[in-house]
Amino acid sequence: MPKVIIVGAGLSGLMTAYKLRHSNFELEILEARDRIGGRIYTKKKNSVSLELGATWFGPQHTKLLNLVNELNVPYKIQENGREALYDFRPNGHLERFKLPNQQAPTFKFKHGTVSLLKALEENLNTSVQLNQVIKSVQLGNRIKVQTQSGKIIEGDFLILSIPPQLVFDSIQFEPELPLDLRELVKNTHTWMSDSIKFSCAFDHDFWKNERYQGTLMSPQQIIQEMYDHSDGDTHQKGLVGFLNSKFSNLTQEERRAKVSEYLKTLFGSQASAFSYADVDWRQENYTIDQQAKSLVPHQNNGHAKLRAPLFEGRLFFSASETAAQTPGYMDGAVHRGAEVADQLLDFLS
Ligand SMILES: Cc1cc2nc3c(=O)[nH]c(=O)nc-3n(C[C@H](O)[C@H](O)[C@H](O)COP(=O)(O)OP(=O)(O)OC[C@H]3O[C@@H](n4cnc5c(N)ncnc54)[C@H](O)[C@@H]3O)c2cc1C
Secondary structure: OOEEEEEOOOHHHHHHHHHOOOOOOEEEEEOOOOOOOOOOOEEEEOOEEEEOOOOEEOOOOHHHHHHHHHOOOOEEEOOOEOEEEEEOOOOOOEEEEEOOOOOOOOEEEOOOOHHHHHHHHHOOOOOEEOOOOEEEEEEOOOEEEEEOOOOEEEEOEEEEOOOHHHHHHHOEEEOOOOHHHHHHHHOOOOOOOOOEEEEEEEOOOOOOOOOEEEEEEOOOOOEEEEEEOOOOOOOOEEEEEEEOHHHOOOOHHHHHHHHHHHHHHHHOHHHOOOEEEEEEHHHOOOOOOOOOOOOOOOOOOOOHHHHOOEOOOOEEEOOHHHOOOOOOOHHHHHHHHHHHHHHHHHHHO
């Protein structure tokens, strides 16, 4: 039975494994972190779920929606209210604006984005091996990958489901891959790797009224963008959004204090006690290398050369950024993860 090694248990890697679950391939899935999901990260803290990675999708994300419906993962519409707060301080005022009627709905998962990953994982025929950081790849009659701890795993096919920009910063290849490909890959932006996402939970949704749901835009403040993240099915009331990247030099505790202080200026003292977490994705080892150069958002995302099978059709890049459709997004990860699986299945037929 030919063996496929999948490096990375994010959405794209898990999608490939899911599509191959009934095939005649032996699968081994190796994940660097101590959790599955990669850029999908729903953190449980004090019995609440804090969404710290991918959250929203829409009707245009057809591959993702097909999968969500196939696996029966519950989702709902993101309610943004009829008004938003725009905070132009210190160069302007705090103002309320009427939001245009939404042309198309935006969706989010009812029980956190992790619910999609859990549904995928439950349907695999093999378990993900966590804490397996791949450091080198040897391309020969058999493909050998070596982990940080020195373990060698051999297979016939290798799928690298890790953000392209990270590949050559973190993995040594023997023989080396072509220079033009390495240049392209190093210059392929990893979507959202420059963001700080925060999430917080409260006992009640004091920010809400008939017109306002929590939507905020504030270019100069610690919170730059914010949305309601309450869960209608549980008692959890929450807010989620993005922090200004100029606060990345602070500790998480310092950012929490500043977020709390800022929310109090908007909503009063009731905004103080909450469960809080954030992730500065620029500092996340298995998403981007600390020395990686800054790129333009979506630079080279979806480039056709990223999808060309390598090493006589035995090596593939498959993270979302390589997808022909919606690269960088969850939909792209599903699209590309499935496409690579189909290419492997063609090989068997
Ligand atoms: C803050 C944030 C918000 C986002 N918001 C949205 C959104 O609202 N909607 C949307 O559609 N998309 C959003 N995205 C993008 C979305 O998260 C990604 O498109 C999707 O999760 C990518 O999945 P992937 O499997 O391709 O890559 P990843 O999720 O990056 O998975 C790669 C996996 O490989 C592992 N790995 C890396 N290096 C190694 C190694 N050397 N050895 C072993 N394993 C390794 C990683 O740990 C990781 O688990 C967001 C991303 C972030 C960070």
